[in-house]
Amino acid sequence: MADSNLYQQAKAILFGVSVADALGVPVEFKSREYLHLYPVTEMKGYGTYNQPEGTWSDDSSMTFCLAESLTNGFNLDDIAQKSVQWMTQAYWTPHNEVFDIGIITRQSLARYIQGIPTQECGGKDVMDNGNGALMRILPLLFEVKDMPLKERFSTICAVSSLTHRHIRSHFACLYYLEFAAELLKQNDKFIAYQNVNERIASFIQEVEISEIEPFKRLVLGDISHLPEDEIQSSGYVIHTLEASIWCLLKTDNYRDAVLKAVNLGQDTDTTAAVTGGLAGLFYGFDAIPTEWVNLLAKKDNIEKLSIRFSEYYMQKV
Numbered sequence: 236m237a238d239s240n241l242y243q244q245a246k247a248i249l250f251g252v253s254v255a256d257a258l259g260v261p262v263e264f265k266s267r268e269y270l271h272l273y274p275v276t277e278m279k280g281y282g283t284y285n286q287p288e289g290t291w292s293d294d295s296s297m298t299f300c301l302a303e304s305l306t307n308g309f310n311l312d313d314i315a316q317k318s319v320q321w322m323t324q325a326y327w328t329p330h331n332e333v334f335d336i337g338i339i340t341r342q343s344l345a346r347y348i349q350g351i352p353t354q355e356c357g358g359k360d361v362m363d364n365g366n367g368a369l370m371r372i373l374p375l376l377f378e379v380k381d382m383p384l385k386e387r388f389s390t391i392c393a394v395s396s397l398t399h400r401h402i403r404s405h406f407a408c409l410y411y412l413e414f415a416a417e418l419l420k421q422n423d424k425f426i427a428y429q430n431v432n433e434r435i436a437s438f439i440q441e442v443e444i445s446e447i448e449p450f451k452r453l454v455l456g457d458i459s460h461l462p463e464d465e466i467q468s469s470g471y472v473i474h475t476l477e478a479s480i481w482c483l484l485k486t487d488n489y490r491d492a493v494l495k496a497v498n499l500g501q502d503t504d505t506t507a508a509v510t511g512g513l514a515g516l517f518y519g520f521d522a523i524p525t526e527w528v529n530l531l532a533k534k535d536n537i538e539k540l541s542i543r544f545s546e547y548y549m550q551k552v
């Protein structure tokens with residue numbers, strides 16, 4: 236079960252996401268067939284973006300921007316401004332360079348720069364459902380977890396809408412944060428999965444019944460029964476969400492969960508980052524291999540952010 240100490244939880248999510256992201260960066264876009272032959276088993280450098288080992292990407296940058304912004308009090312413009320600072324000035328980047336950014340995210344942040352309100356910036360077409368909101372949403376858990384479900388959802392929608400405005404992305408972020416919240420209370424991840432499904436299946440059907448279709452395998456079935464070749468790992472938000480829950484349920488420690496995610500191929504860093512957030516929370520910061528944490532770029536800054544983030548939420552309760 237997740238650590239009850241807020242500082243440990245903050246470290247677990249921030250390092251959980253970024254360590255996994257960094258494991259996936261060198262092999263982003265590699266096929267599953269390639270990774271079956273040459274699986275990632277340790278923190279490696281170079282490859283896809285020619286970055287040294289321990290280099291995390293946009294997933295972590297935007298997660299850190301959100302976490303840091305929340306410590307100033309919940310403010311959509313502040314979240315947007317920090318994200319823009321990342322995109323245009325390489326704020327919260329491992330080596331002062333932005334080398335990975337999604338198309339929808341870039342277009343949405345450009346709209347914010349032009350003066351569009353935060354909640355109207357994101358892509359709203361059904362084809363705009365990449366995983367760019369899901370990959371950065373986890374710190375919002377501490378802001379929303381004690382709210383009633385409807386308020387939780389509207390807050391999540393507001394934060395997601397900066398880059399992703401389609402309701403499918405909103406439901407995906409909600410599902411992910413519900414799962415994370417459940418892992419804080421549960422020491423059995425399968426019971427957590429059941430509880431989330433019961434709650435979210437009826438919520439989706441109540442809010443937008445046609446959206447139950449894309450969530451069907453995850454929410455109405457048991458994703459852990461599916462073989463690997465039925466789990467996809469593209470940049471589509473449903474694929475990332477399904478793969479992350481599948482990797483969490485199919486393994487029993489942080490290392491195996493995130494390596495499983497990376498070795499699914501394609502969007503390796505994001506699939507791993509989304510898996511790594513939940514696995515970090517569930518197994519705790521101490522379960523993240525120390526040698527991976529020690530290799531992480533700007534490790535001390537992430538550590539300091541964990542302290543600030545947990546202190547903020549400690550004084551809030």
Ligand SMILES: [Mg+2]
Pocket residue numbers: 292293294335504505
């Ligand atoms: Mg990335």
